[in-house]
Amino acid sequence: MRRKINAGKILDTAVTYVILLAVAFVFFFPCLWLILASFSKSGSIYSFDGFFPAQYSTASFVKLFTDTTMYNYPKWFMNTLLIAAGSCLLGTFLTILTAYTMSRFQFKMRKPMMKTTMVLGMFPSFMGMTVVYLLMTQFGLINHLGGLILIYASGAPMGYLTQKGFFDTIPKSIDEAAKIDGATNFQIFTKINLPLSKPIIVYTALTSFTWPWSDFILPKLLLKEKNLYTVAVGLMSLDETEFARFAAGSVFIAVPIVILYFCLVKNMVNGISEGAVKG
Amino acid sequence: MKKKSIALLTAAGMLAGIFTGCSREAENVQPAPDAQVKEETGVVNTVFSGELEHDVTIQVLENDTAVSKGYFEQLIKAFNEEYAEYGIVAVDANMNQYLDLANDGPYGYGPDVLYQANDIIMQYAEGKHIYPLPVESMECFEQIPETAWAAYRINIGETAYTCGVPVNVQAPMLYYRKDLLPKDWEQAWDENGNQIPDMVENWNAMYAYSLSRHEEDSSKYGYMKSLFDVYFSSGFLFTYGGYVFGNNNTDPSDIGFSAGEAEKGAWVLSQLAGAMNEECIDDSITTNAYSKLADGTYFATITTPDMYSTFLDEMILAYEEEGLSEAEAGAKAQENLVMTTLPKLPESGDLTQDGGNFLDAKSMGGINGYAISAYTKYPNACLAFVEFATSYEMMVNRSELLGVAPARNDAAETAGGTSQLLYDNLEAGNIVLMPSIKEVSQIWTPGETFFTDLAKDAFRPEGEKKYTDLDAMKKGLEAVDQQIYDAIFTLK
Numbered sequence: 042m043r044r045k046i047n048a049g050k051i052l053d054t055a056v057t058y059v060i061l062l063a064v065a066f067v068f069f070f071p072c073l074w075l076i077l078a079s080f081s082k083s084g085s086i087y088s089f090d091g092f093f094p095a096q097y098s099t100a101s102f103v104k105l106f107t108d109t110t111m112y113n114y115p116k117w118f119m120n121t122l123l124i125a126a127g128s129c130l131l132g133t134f135l136t137i138l139t140a141y142t143m144s145r146f147q148f149k150m151r152k153p154m155m156k157t158t159m160v161l162g163m164f165p166s167f168m169g170m171t172v173v174y175l176l177m178t179q180f181g182l183i184n185h186l187g188g189l190i191l192i193y194a195s196g197a198p199m200g201y202l203t204q205k206g207f208f209d210t211i212p213k214s215i216d217e218a219a220k221i222d223g224a225t226n227f228q229i230f231t232k233i234n235l236p237l238s239k240p241i242i243v244y245t246a247l248t249s250f251t252w253p254w255s256d257f258i259l260p261k262l263l264l265k266e267k268n269l270y271t272v273a274v275g276l277m278s279l280d281e282t283e284f285a286r287f288a289a290g291s292v293f294i295a296v297p298i299v300i301l302y303f304c305l306v307k308n309m310v311n312g313i314s315e316g317a318v319k320g
Numbered sequence: 321m322k323k324k325s326i327a328l329l330t331a332a333g334m335l336a337g338i339f340t341g342c343s344r345e346a347e348n349v350q351p352a353p354d355a356q357v358k359e360e361t362g363v364v365n366t367v368f369s370g371e372l373e374h375d376v377t378i379q380v381l382e383n384d385t386a387v388s389k390g391y392f393e394q395l396i397k398a399f400n401e402e403y404a405e406y407g408i409v410a411v412d413a414n415m416n417q418y419l420d421l422a423n424d425g426p427y428g429y430g431p432d433v434l435y436q437a438n439d440i441i442m443q444y445a446e447g448k449h450i451y452p453l454p455v456e457s458m459e460c461f462e463q464i465p466e467t468a469w470a471a472y473r474i475n476i477g478e479t480a481y482t483c484g485v486p487v488n489v490q491a492p493m494l495y496y497r498k499d500l501l502p503k504d505w506e507q508a509w510d511e512n513g514n515q516i517p518d519m520v521e522n523w524n525a526m527y528a529y530s531l532s533r534h535e536e537d538s539s540k541y542g543y544m545k546s547l548f549d550v551y552f553s554s555g556f557l558f559t560y561g562g563y564v565f566g567n568n569n570t571d572p573s574d575i576g577f578s579a580g581e582a583e584k585g586a587w588v589l590s591q592l593a594g595a596m597n598e599e600c601i602d603d604s605i606t607t608n609a610y611s612k613l614a615d616g617t618y619f620a621t622i623t624t625p626d627m628y629s630t631f632l633d634e635m636i637l638a639y640e641e642e643g644l645s646e647a648e649a650g651a652k653a654q655e656n657l658v659m660t661t662l663p664k665l666p667e668s669g670d671l672t673q674d675g676g677n678f679l680d681a682k683s684m685g686g687i688n689g690y691a692i693s694a695y696t697k698y699p700n701a702c703l704a705f706v707e708f709a710t711s712y713e714m715m716v717n718r719s720e721l722l723g724v725a726p727a728r729n730d731a732a733e734t735a736g737g738t739s740q741l742l743y744d745n746l747e748a749g750n751i752v753l754m755p756s757i758k759e760v761s762q763i764w765t766p767g768e769t770f771f772t773d774l775a776k777d778a779f780r781p782e783g784e785k786k787y788t789d790l791d792a793m794k795k796g797l798e799a800v801d802q803q804i805y806d807a808i809f810t811l812k
Binding site for chain 2: 265282
């Protein structure tokens with residue numbers, strides 16, 4: 042009987058591991074292939090020895106940053122960084138404010154506004170592209186990185202519901218206690234709720250950063266000059282013979298996101314545990 | 321009740337929205353405001369007054385090859401020096417070479433001068449997004465053949481307007497590796513003893529050599545090309561009497577892919593597919609030809625002359641990998657990579673026949689040229705730039721640096737070699753220029769479907785082949801004509 046249970050457990054664990062490994066392989070393999078392809082010496086996908094490059098070198102990465110006559114990757118990278126960082130700062134600020142307002146204050150149009158934003162959030166973002174383009178032409182914001190930051194940042198508060206949910210979990214009795222002690226609304230927000238909201242701020246900052254970092258449609262629509270391209274648009278404009286450069290560019294674009302994630306994930310976890318103790 | 325009324329109103333609104341699509345042609349749509357007035361008042365005289373705008377910057381869009389090879393930098397530097405006294409500065413528009421002038425131009429985000437193929441420029445011309453030009457007064461007018469000018473001409477009422485200045489001729493060229501010729505080619509593959517290998521003189525020898533090369537080593541091939549590509553494959557039909565549109569490519573109601581004995585051209589393609597692999601069905605060969613020709617897997621392919629430098633770069637890389645220095649690799653690549661005009665086709669269409677008559681190969685081609693945006697604020701400065709860029713010196717420079725064939729006779733003569741051959745082919749009518757009417761956009765999909773099916777046929781089991789004889793091929797081409805006709809006229 043005892044043996045039977047052990048055999049069943051082992052089988053169960055083995056099957057689980059096999060399935061997990063298979064799923065992990067499916068997701069990991071394309072990344073691995075792209076990373077190896079970016080180190081291909083020949084630079085051509087057609088000279089591969091079967092599925093992987095025959096010889097390896099870092100030439101594609103060197104070319105990516107030094108040969109900028111036609112494809113100015115460093116410039117595209119800095120443009121992307123500027124847009125993503127700007128959108129991240131402004132978008133996080135606006136989203137947190139919106140979520141806090143919706144969570145803490147009662148006003149007449151609160152419920153209709155919440156319903157409206159929820160319904161509007163259901164529409165795909167590319168639906169309004171024509172209107173966005175026309176508006177941006179009228180404001181003279183085509184070919185301006187600032188225009189993109191404005192759009193990303195102003196669109197970010199639409200997804201405030203997650204943040205509102207977080208603020209809802211912070212007991213309102215803390216606010217009331219602070220109010221009795223004479224704190225203003227601004228002080229309650231900055232001195233009490235904001236420090237408790239570290240995890241959600243980090244989460245909001247990460248999502249506000251990654252969206253513009255990898256977005257293609259909006260920069261493609263609004264940026265006409267090659268020197269203003271973001272990495273996503275720039276990589277799409279590469280010639281068909283530039284596969285190695287494409288692979289190297291795609292690999293390198295993941296680096297900041299990975300660094301950001303590893304730096305911030307600790308804060309997210311700490312914040313969550315801090316919140317748990319205080320709660 | 322209230323909710324029902326709202327629902328009814330919404331439904332009625334949506335229905336009305338749907339029916340708006342059934343209205344007559346959009347009456348509200350206006351052409352570019354300036355263009356309408358200019359057309360009525362004689363744009364050429366009023367816009368191009370000859371008085372240069374002073375202290376202005378014009379944005380010029382060139383193609384990527386011209387930019388990457390440094391020609392464009394040379395061009396704008398020379399122009400800016402020449403026109404420094406007027407304060408006219410030409411700069412790189414810094415935009416994607418496949419821009420959308422129709423959408424971006426009206427908002428002021430397009431270039432002032434653009435370099436594009438004739439079919440693209442003429443589509444802009446139909447939409448009145450570019451200016452007609454006073455070409456008769458230009459220095460290059462006499463030097464450029466009438467066929468090339470015709471590609472940029474549009475008739476409005478009784479008046480003909482020329483909307484672009486031809487720069488270079490684009491037509492398929494044969495690229496092959498001289499070092500991959502058989503060692504005994506002078507004895508075994510030069511029947512007429514003219515010191516030109518038979519395989520680059522006629523398709524029968526090319527077919528025979530392709531088969532023998534593949535037979536010797538199954539990983540090697542002779543001639544390779546993606547056959548689905550209408551631009552390259554339709555020339556085989558034209559050689560035997562096919563055409564795109566009647567009346568010099570201006571009458572879209574007369575579609576002629578099946579005209580004459582075009583089915584013989586289809587037969588030639590079908591035989592060539594038999595000497596390739598299944599990659600000829602899609603665009604695999606088009607994209608891998610550069611590296612496969614460089615590593616010796618392919619002996620020959622066809623593409624446009626502006627790709628010469630890309631082939632050359634790949635060959636240099638391949639030689640460098642073999643251990644040669646940069647200079648040695650460059651010299652060897654230049655010696656071994658040959659670009660020439662297309663081989664002749666057998667009159668019978670049979671690639672296995674010995675002897676017989678051969679026909680000059682016709683091909684679909686294009687003329688790339690400069691045009692001036694109708695949204696520019698400085699038309700006279702733009703015209704000065706076009707004049708400068710199409711001058712003899714600049715055309716010769718362009719040809720030397722980019723390997724393209726100039727549309728100017730004097731520049732083609734100076735360039736010599738394939739440039740002269742291409743120019744001669746254009747004048748002889750062997751290059752059938754892509755139609756400059758908007759209906760040309762409807763030929764690609766039906767054509768691609770047919771050529772893909774034809775290429776697939778070579779790899780189908782014997783009993784499942786669709787194009788077993790010339791009659792079947794003729795019917796296939798007639799179906800293509802009908803599909804194009806339907807695409808153009810069904811909803812017109």
